[in-house]
Amino acid sequence: MVPVSYYLVLSAVLFGLGVIGFLVKRNIITIFMCIELMLNAVNLAFVAFAHAWEALSGHIYVFFVIVIAAAEAAVGLAIIIVIFRNRGSLNVERINFLKW
Amino acid sequence: MLDLVWLLPLVPLLPLAGAALLGLRGRQWSRGEVNLVGVGSAGLSFGAAIAAAVTFFQLPLTEIPWKFDYFTWLEAGRFQVQASFYLDQLSLLMMLVVTGVGFLIHVYSIGYMHHEGGYYRFFAYLNLFMFFMLLLVLAGNYVLLFVGWEGVGLCSYLLIGFYFLRESASNAGKKAFIVNRIGDFGFTLALLLIFWTFGSLEYTNVFAGASVMPAEPGDWSQAGVLTAISLLLFTGAIGKSAQLPLYVWLPDAMEGPTPVSALIHAATMVAAGVYMVARSNILFAHAPFALATVAVIGCLTAYFPATIALVQNDIKRVLAYSTVSQLGYMFLGLGAGAFAAGIFHLMTHAFFKALLFLGAGSVIHAMNGQQDIRKMGGLWPKIRATAATFWIAALAIAGAPLFSGFFSKDEILWQTFTSPTLRIGKLLWLLGLIAATMTAFYMFRLVFLTFHGEGRYTPETAKHIHESPRTMTRPLIVLALLSVVGGWVGIPAALGERVHIPNYLEHFLEPVFAGANQLRPAAMPHAHSEELGFMGLTTLLALAGFAVAYSFYIRNPELANQLAHTFRALYQVLVNKYYVDEIYHAVIVRPMHWLSDRVFWQAFDVGIVDGAVNGAAARAQEMGAWLRRWQSGNTRSYGTWVALGALAALTYFLFGQP
Amino acid sequence: MGADVILFFFFGGLAVLGALSLVIQRHPIHSALSLILVMASLAVLYLLLGAEFIAAIQIIVYAGAIMVLFVFVIMLLNAGEEEQTNLSRVTRYIGLPVATALLAEMGWLLYRAWPGDVGVVPDRLVGRTSAVGHMLFKEYVLPFELTSVVILIAIIGAIVLAKKEL
Numbered sequence: 001m002v003p004v005s006y007y008l009v010l011s012a013v014l015f016g017l018g019v020i021g022f023l024v025k026r027n028i029i030t031i032f033m034c035i036e037l038m039l040n041a042v043n044l045a046f047v048a049f050a051h052a053w054e055a056l057s058g059h060i061y062v063f064f065v066i067v068i069a070a071a072e073a074a075v076g077l078a079i080i081i082v083i084f085r086n087r088g089s090l091n092v093e094r095i096n097f098l099k100w
Numbered sequence: 101m102l103d104l105v106w107l108l109p110l111v112p113l114l115p116l117a118g119a120a121l122l123g124l125r126g127r128q129w130s131r132g133e134v135n136l137v138g139v140g141s142a143g144l145s146f147g148a149a150i151a152a153a154v155t156f157f158q159l160p161l162t163e164i165p166w167k168f169d170y171f172t173w174l175e176a177g178r179f180q181v182q183a184s185f186y187l188d189q190l191s192l193l194m195m196l197v198v199t200g201v202g203f204l205i206h207v208y209s210i211g212y213m214h215h216e217g218g219y220y221r222f223f224a225y226l227n228l229f230m231f232f233m234l235l236l237v238l239a240g241n242y243v244l245l246f247v248g249w250e251g252v253g254l255c256s257y258l259l260i261g262f263y264f265l266r267e268s269a270s271n272a273g274k275k276a277f278i279v280n281r282i283g284d285f286g287f288t289l290a291l292l293l294i295f296w297t298f299g300s301l302e303y304t305n306v307f308a309g310a311s312v313m314p315a316e317p318g319d320w321s322q323a324g325v326l327t328a329i330s331l332l333l334f335t336g337a338i339g340k341s342a343q344l345p346l347y348v349w350l351p352d353a354m355e356g357p358t359p360v361s362a363l364i365h366a367a368t369m370v371a372a373g374v375y376m377v378a379r380s381n382i383l384f385a386h387a388p389f390a391l392a393t394v395a396v397i398g399c400l401t402a403y404f405p406a407t408i409a410l411v412q413n414d415i416k417r418v419l420a421y422s423t424v425s426q427l428g429y430m431f432l433g434l435g436a437g438a439f440a441a442g443i444f445h446l447m448t449h450a451f452f453k454a455l456l457f458l459g460a461g462s463v464i465h466a467m468n469g470q471q472d473i474r475k476m477g478g479l480w481p482k483i484r485a486t487a488a489t490f491w492i493a494a495l496a497i498a499g500a501p502l503f504s505g506f507f508s509k510d511e512i513l514w515q516t517f518t519s520p521t522l523r524i525g526k527l528l529w530l531l532g533l534i535a536a537t538m539t540a541f542y543m544f545r546l547v548f549l550t551f552h553g554e555g556r557y558t559p560e561t562a563k564h565i566h567e568s569p570r571t572m573t574r575p576l577i578v579l580a581l582l583s584v585v586g587g588w589v590g591i592p593a594a595l596g597e598r599v600h601i602p603n604y605l606e607h608f609l610e611p612v613f614a615g616a617n618q619l620r621p622a623a624m625p626h627a628h629s630e631e632l633g634f635m636g637l638t639t640l641l642a643l644a645g646f647a648v649a650y651s652f653y654i655r656n657p658e659l660a661n662q663l664a665h666t667f668r669a670l671y672q673v674l675v676n677k678y679y680v681d682e683i684y685h686a687v688i689v690r691p692m693h694w695l696s697d698r699v700f701w702q703a704f705d706v707g708i709v710d711g712a713v714n715g716a717a718a719r720a721q722e723m724g725a726w727l728r729r730w731q732s733g734n735t736r737s738y739g740t741w742v743a744l745g746a747l748a749a750l751t752y753f754l755f756g757q758p
Numbered sequence: 759m760g761a762d763v764i765l766f767f768f769f770g771g772l773a774v775l776g777a778l779s780l781v782i783q784r785h786p787i788h789s790a791l792s793l794i795l796v797m798a799s800l801a802v803l804y805l806l807l808g809a810e811f812i813a814a815i816q817i818i819v820y821a822g823a824i825m826v827l828f829v830f831v832i833m834l835l836n837a838g839e840e841e842q843t844n845l846s847r848v849t850r851y852i853g854l855p856v857a858t859a860l861l862a863e864m865g866w867l868l869y870r871a872w873p874g875d876v877g878v879v880p881d882r883l884v885g886r887t888s889a890v891g892h893m894l895f896k897e898y899v900l901p902f903e904l905t906s907v908v909i910l911i912a913i914i915g916a917i918v919l920a921k922k923e924l
Contacts, residue, residue, distance in 0.1 A: 001877035002766045007807070008868035010770050014777050014796070016861020021781040023739050023853040027840045029786045029832055031735075033793050036824070037777060040800055043812075045868075051807045051883050052876050059885045060898050062812050066819055067905045071912035073824045077831045078919035090837045093845045096733030737846035740853045747860045754867060 007048035014041035028080050028090050032073070039069050102155045105168055108185050110148040111195060112234035114141045119227035126220030135210055138223030142206040142230060146199040156192055164188055164611065167240055167304060174243070179295065184240030186303055190443065190612045194237040194375055197450050201367045202230050204575035208458050209359040211571035212465060222262060222357070229255035233368050237375060241302040242291055245376065249287070249340065252369045253280045259364060260356040272352040279349040283339015290332035297325050303379070310382045311615050318388035318521075330383050330390030334397075337373030343401045343431060347424045348681055354416040358461030361416060366423050366453035371446045374430045378612075381439050385616035388521055395435025395516070399528040401428030404678070406538040410545070411664070411674045414471050415460045418546050422497070423453055425535060429512050432532060436522055437620050438515035439613045440606045444590045445508035447605075451586045452496040452505055455579035459490040462572055463550060467557065468564040473546060478555035482565045485573045487551045489580040494547050496583040498540035499642045501635075504587030509536060510635050511592055517634065520623045536638055540645030548653040594628040594635075762806055762878065769806075773799035784839045786832050790825060797821040807878060809885040 018038035025031050043062045050058020084090055118141030126134055159166060165188035174181040187195075206226060213222050229252060236248025254277075261273025295301055298309040316324045337343065342350040342365075353365050364370070377384060377394065384391050402425050409421035426449050433442035464471055466483050480487045496503040499510065513536070516522065517529040555562070567573065590605035610617075652660045664671040673679070776796035780789045797820050804813035844850050894902050 001760065001879070002763050002806075004876045004878055005869050005871070006766065006770075007803070007878070008871070009865050010773065010803075012864040012868050013774060013861065016857065016864060017774070017777040017781055019743055019860055020854065020857040021777075023736060023743060023849055023857050024781060025789075025840065026736070026843060027786050027837060029828065029835075029837065030780075030789045030840065033780060033786075033789055033828060036820075037780060037793060037796060040797060040820070043816075044800055044803065047804055047807050047809045047812060047885075048878075050809070050885070051878060054883045056883070056885060056889060056893055057897075059809055059812050059890050060893055062809070063815065063890070063894070064901060064905065066815055068908065070819060070824050071908050073827055074912045074916040075919070077827060078916040081831065081835065081920050084835050089841075090835065091841050091843055092735050093843050095735070732846065734846045734849075736849040736853070740846070740849045740856060743856045743860055744852065747856055747863065750860070750863050750867070754863065 004048055004052045008045060011041045011045040011048065014038075014044065026091050026093060028083070028092050028095070029077075031092060032076055032080070036069060036073070039065060102151055104152060104155055104166055104187065107148060107152050107155060108168075108187060108238065109170075111145050111152060111199065112231050112238060114145040114148065115227040115230035115234070117141060119224045119231060122220050122224035122227065126224055129220060131214075131219060134220045134223055138220075138227055139203075139206040139210060141227055142199070142203045145230065145234070146203040149195050149199040152187070153192055153196060156187060169240070178299070181241060181243045181301060183244065184302065185238045186240035187238065188612055189609050190375070190378060191237050193443065193447065193609070194371075195234060197447055198230070198233050198237060198368050201450050201454050201579075202226075202233075202363060204578055205359050205363045205367075205454065205458065208362075208461070208572050208575040209357075211569040212359055212461055213357065214569075216357070218262065222259075225255055225258045225262070226359075226363070229259065229364065229369070233372070236372055240304075241300075242294060242306070243301050245379075246287065246291065249336070249372060249376075250284065252364070252372060253277060253284070253340070256280075256353070256364050256369055259360040260353045262356050262360065266355070269355040272349070272355040276349040276353050279346050280339045283336045283346055286332045286335025286339075290329050290336065293325060293329045293332065297329065307382045307615065310386060313386060315386045315619055316388070318392065324387075326383055327387035327390050330380070330387040331393060333380055333383070334377065334390060334394055337377055337431070338397065339373075340376075341370045341373030341427050341431070342424050343373075343397050343428065344404065345680075347401065347405065348684060350424055351417055351420040351677070354414070354420050358416065358457055358464060361420070362454045362457035362461070365420065366457050367450040370423065370427055371430075371450065374427070374434065374442060374446050377431070377434050378439050378443055381434075381613050381616040384434075385437070385619045391435050391437065392522060392524075393435070394431050395519075395522055395528060396524075398428045398431025398433075398435050399516075399531050401425065402432060402535045403428070403531045406535045406542070408674055408677050409542045410538060411671060413474050415463065415473050415476075415546065415550060416457070416471060418473075418542060419453070419456050419460060422456075422539065422543070425539065426453065426497070428535075429509060429532065432516055432528060433512035436512070436516045436519040436525065436528075437616070438512065438519070439616060440590075440609045441508065441511040441515050443609060444605050445512055448496070448504035448508040448583070448586050451579055451582040452493040452503075455489060455493040455576060455583055456497070458572070458576055458579065459486050459493060462486040462568045462576065463490075465568055465572070466565045468561055470557065470561060473549040475557050475561075476550045476555075477553045477557070478551070479565065480551040483567045485567055485576065489573075489576040490551070491547060492580040493583055494543045496587075498543050498646065499536060499638060501639055502584075502587075504583050504585070506635075506639070507587035507590050507592065510638055511590065513638060514592070514631055514634055518623055518626055520621045533638065533641065537641040537645045540642040541649050544646050544649035545653055548649060553654060553657065592631065594631040597628070762880065765802065765806055766878075769799040769802040773803070786837050786840070787829065790828050790832060793828075794821050794825050797825065806880070808880055808883050811885050811887045811890045814887075 015038050018034045018041060021034035021037065022031055025034065043065055046058045046062045046065070050056065050062075080090070083095055087094060089095075118137050121137050122129075122134060126137070129137075156164075156166070165186055167184060167186045169182040169184040171183050172180060173183040206223070209222065209226065213219055216222070232248045232251030232255060234248075236245050236252060239245040239248060257273045257277040260276050261270045263269045264273075291301065294306060298306045300306065310326065313326065316327050339346045350365055350370070354361055356364075384394070405421040405424040405428070409418050409425065412418045412421065426445070430442045430445050430449070433439075433445060462483065463476070463479065463486060466479070466486070467476060470476070492503070496505040499506045513529055513532050516525050516532060519525040522528065557565075588601075590603055591601050592603055596602060676682075773796050776792045776799060779792035780796065783789045783792060797816060801813045801816040801821070804810075804816060846853075
């Protein structure tokens with residue numbers, strides 16, 4: 001029998017890897033994918049807790065996370081396309097408008 | 101029965117109303133309407149003053165001095181100042197002189213200012229001046245007196261600088277106000293000391309308190325608070341009444357219209373200092389050192405400006421220096437302990453000096469603005485009324501027997517010589533005597549150069565010469581009359597006992613100076629013949645002055661110029677007024693300018709204040725500039741900071757919780 | 759050692775490997791494929807936890823739609839290998855250590871919170887579609903309806919943003 005905490009640790013590891021990827025990578029799309037990874041890790045944690053507490057609402061939350069992740073991905077990628085059209089590069093360090 | 105409670109305030113308030121009306125509405129009025137309000141208020145004020153005088157004489161002796169507190173004006177803890185009026189013989193006399201002479205000058209101004217612009221403004225200021233001067237004279241405490249004091253200074257500034265578009269005039273106005281201010285500083289310190297010593301500034305309280313204090317020694321190293329108060333009060337008088345060393349504003353004040361010179365700088369405002377010292381006679385009597393100082397400064401002021409007047413060529417300047425000199429006489433009299441004599445001279449001086457100035461104004465009016473006496477001459481046949489009244493005034497000031505100046509000036513000189521309190525009385529007398537001789541000389545020099553001899557004016561001016569209108573000559577005649585009979589109220593006993601005429605003025609003013617006279621050590625009795633001898637001496641010397649002037653300017657016109665040429669250096673010094681203005685400018689004005697510019701402005705205001713303010717702003721800007729570099733726009737760096745923050749929070753909740 | 763344990767470790771390891779690959783790979787398409795691997799592994803793990811509906815949704819929506827979208831965009835933009843710029847000094851020096859520390863701390867925290875006595879029992883909770891559907895249309899009907907609005911907004915946004923001319 002696998003303790004629930006193992007699932008949680010796995011979730012933490014995946015989340016942490018997502019953070020590492022977010023900080024280390026330079027391609028916008030890759031960074032976006034790391035965000036998706038983090039969301040997945042959180043989903044895993046939700047499901048694990050739902051199982052541990054026998055609460056089905058955990059699944060509902062996961063459902064909504066997925067829905068929102070989908071919407072976010074669509075819009076985000078659209079934005080990335082626009083940025084690529086304007087800047088010609090997908091290097092996040094070249095997209096530094098949010099500054100003085 | 102007229103009640104002084106409401107009658108007396110009318111005297112100052114009527115001119116105030118006049119000033120207010122003229123100030124607010126006068127611009128739209130015609131000459132006639134301005135005259136009605138401006139001169140009318142002065143006239144009504146004079147009428148009210150006469151009525152007040154009549155009422156005063158009907159008061160029982162126990163009610164004199166008459167005092168009434170109208171309301172509490174200032175109140176702060178123990179400090180309280182009432183709005184109170186104080187009427188005794190002294191203030192009654194002053195009130196009559198101010199309103200009387202003032203009214204005559206108002207009438208004169210109708211004619212004199214007829215061609216000038218700003219007609220309503222002139223009368224507004226003149227009325228305002230009357231208000232403040234009357235407030236000064238009728239005040240029942242030192243604070244209200246100071247209000248009037250400052251107010252007449254303000255009006256003096258406004259009127260001296262009446263032709264404000266002329267730079268010399270506005271400068272003169274500023275000079276008058278600023279120099280006065282220096283004296284006022286001393287006056288304010290005196291007020292503080294008075295309050296500190298007596299706990300009140302009301303005359304009744306102060307004088308009652310002073311009368312029970314011991315007299316202070318005449319040695320200045322042991323002087324006490326009364327000496328300090330007296331000296332500080334006198335510094336105010338030095339400024340206001342143009343004594344050495346603060347007299348420099350008065351000659352420049354001739355920039356104003358001539359009626360202003362007559363009223364303010366001859367008859368009334370400059371006399372405020374004399375009045376104030378006379379009013380405070382109890383304080384001064386307790387401080388022999390202060391009195392001696394007053395006498396010495398008065399004497400020097402009588403002497404040196406007279407030397408300057410000997411060689412001046414502007415008709416008004418001669419009269420200005422003459423005014424300074426005569427004011428010195430008044431203070432000499434006060435300083436010798438002869439308060440009544442000083443006030444007597446104040447009164448007679450008001451008459452003949454006002455007459456001299458108004459006459460000079462008439463001459464200037466006739467000469468179409470020319471004021472240089474070297475360009476006058478031979479005017480006697482053309483402007484008889486002016487010339488005749490001018491002669492009368494000149495005789496009065498020179499001390500011709502039976503004219504008013506004779507009695508008042510001789511009284512002062514005699515009292516100085518015989519003063520029991522002044523150790524150097526005889527020396528002061530001598531200087532005063534020489535100054536009197538010079539007075540006779542320079543006055544008749546003025547008369548002869550202006551009215552007699554050959555005319556030295558241009559033909560265009562000649563066409564313009566005409567006698568002044570009646571509004572101008574009538575006041576001249578009235579003043580001339582007063583200059584003759586004005587002295588007859590103060591005939592000294594030496595002369596009067598023969599014809600059984602007592603010294604009315606001295607008796608009249610006796611209650612006012614009773615306290616001071618009590619402290620005076622008994623004078624050695626002098627025979628009346630001695631006094632008569634002195635009178636004869638002064639008369640003789642005045643005659644000598646007259647004769648010298650006659651020979652210089654009628655008989656032998658070239659003699660004066662030759663003398664001037666021979667004693668070139670001395671002449672230059674005198675003509676340039678001992679370079680006092682230049683010395684003041686170099687020693688005081690320029691260092692102050694430097695101080696203001698370099699220290700206060702550049703070092704302090706720009707450097708420190710602006711530096712601090714701008715510096716704070718610059719620091720804020722620098723901090724902002726430093727902070728905004730953190731907004732690099734680089735997402736990765738932002739993300740790193742977020743992660744760092746999350747780590748910190750997590751660590752805190754894991755390990756940091758107690 | 760039960761089957762669930764083996765399955766857990768296998769697919770868990772696969773997920774971790776996929777994640778590592780996502781981070782390490784230089785070309786975005788490789789990262790995308792790695793992410794798909796992660797998602798697939800996670801789906802299996804969901805099944806292990808009894809979340810049938812979620813596992814299905816994960817595959818259909820997440821791996822099947824969203825990741826396809828990613829792949830399409832990568833293809834569309836023809837992004838090449840990543841440049842190795844490193845303009846941010848902060849990230850260069852403390853980025854990785856901080857993230858690692860964060861990972862370690864989270865892991866430790868979550869491990870400690872459940873000290874191993876609660877185990878995963880397959881029959882404890884079965885997230886059947888019908889059960890989830892019941893909940894969705896009863897207690898959570900409002901958020902459910904709102905998500906339709908969200909999706910509508912996302913569609914409009916994506917179209918408007920990516921148009922060549924408005």
